[in-house]
Amino acid sequence: xxxxxxxxxxxxxxxxxxxxxxxxxxxxxxxxxxxxxxxxxxxxxxxxxxxxxxxxxxxxxxxxxxxxxxxxxxxxxxxxxxxxxxxxxxxxxxxxxxxxxxxxxxxxxxxxxxxxxxxxxxxxxxxxxxxxxxxxxxxxxxxxxxxxxxxxxxxxxxxxxxxxxxxxxxxxxxxxxxx
Numbered sequence: 001x002x003x004x005x006x007x008x009x010x011x012x013x014x015x016x017x018x019x020x021x022x023x024x025x026x027x028x029x030x031x032x033x034x035x036x037x038x039x040x041x042x043x044x045x046x047x048x049x050x051x052x053x054x055x056x057x058x059x060x061x062x063x064x065x066x067x068x069x070x071x072x073x074x075x076x077x078x079x080x081x082x083x084x085x086x087x088x089x090x091x092x093x094x095x096x097x098x099x100x101x102x103x104x105x106x107x108x109x110x111x112x113x114x115x116x117x118x119x120x121x122x123x124x125x126x127x128x129x130x131x132x133x134x135x136x137x138x139x140x141x142x143x144x145x146x147x148x149x150x151x152x153x154x155x156x157x158x159x160x161x162x163x164x165x166x167x168x169x170x171x172x173x174x175x176x177x178x179x
Contacts, residue, residue: 011089013073014063015039024159026070026099027122031155034120036061036070036101043104043166050111053080055087057113059103064091070099072117074142076107090140092131097121100129106167109174111135115142116149116179118162125152126161130179149179 017038018025024033038061045058056077064071071093078087092115093100103117116130132144170176 006084008077008084008086010075010086013091014066017061017063017070018068025068026101026118026120026126028120028126028152028155028161029123031157032159034101034126034156034161035159036099037163038062038070038101042102043164046105046107046167046169048107048109053078055107055111056084057105057107059105059115061101061103062091064093069093069097070101072100072103072115074103074105074113074115076113088139090142092142094146098124102162102165104165104167104179106169106177108169108177112175113142114167114169114177114179116165116167116177118165120152120161125154126156127152128162128165128179130177132177 023035025036026034041058041060047056059074061070062073075089076087077084098119098121100117106114114132119129120126128150131142131146137143168178
């Protein structure tokens with residue numbers, strides 16, 4: 001039996017990226033548009049117990065400008081004692097005209113956050129990038145410089161690209177992010 005025990009409100013965001021029934025939205029050079037999988041939290045929500053509090057981080061894609069430009073909406077929920085609340089939330093979407101989607105997020109043993117995702121637009125082939133923040137950074141911001149992991153060199157011939165991205169944290173040190 002599942003029983004809802006709490007509802008947590010989040011800041012307003014645009015969840016209707018390219019309409020609720022479209023499976024092609026993210027442009028790429030020379031190919032058909034890609035599916036942003038906008039209707040759900042991507043991959044797993046990551047949980048960590050810090051002793052003094054518990055945290056869950058999660059992320060999904062959102063329309064950042066009302067014109068179907070995809071960006072990453074992310075959250076850190078915390079519980080100290082009885083109930084969960086939003087500790088911080090943000091939208092990651094640098095003003096460069098690139099779509100960012102299929103996010104995956106991780107939380108280190110000291111509270112640092114890693115965020116990786118796909119990037120594409122009409123002039124940039126699908127590729128993989130990441131950013132992050134240190135625990136001591138201003139809340140709601142990704143402060144680490146965006147870094148390219150994989151350079152896109154060709155279009156994808158079907159509407160799915162980058163499915164099943166996953167961020168993990170190395171158990172040997174609790175701080176190294178694996179994507």
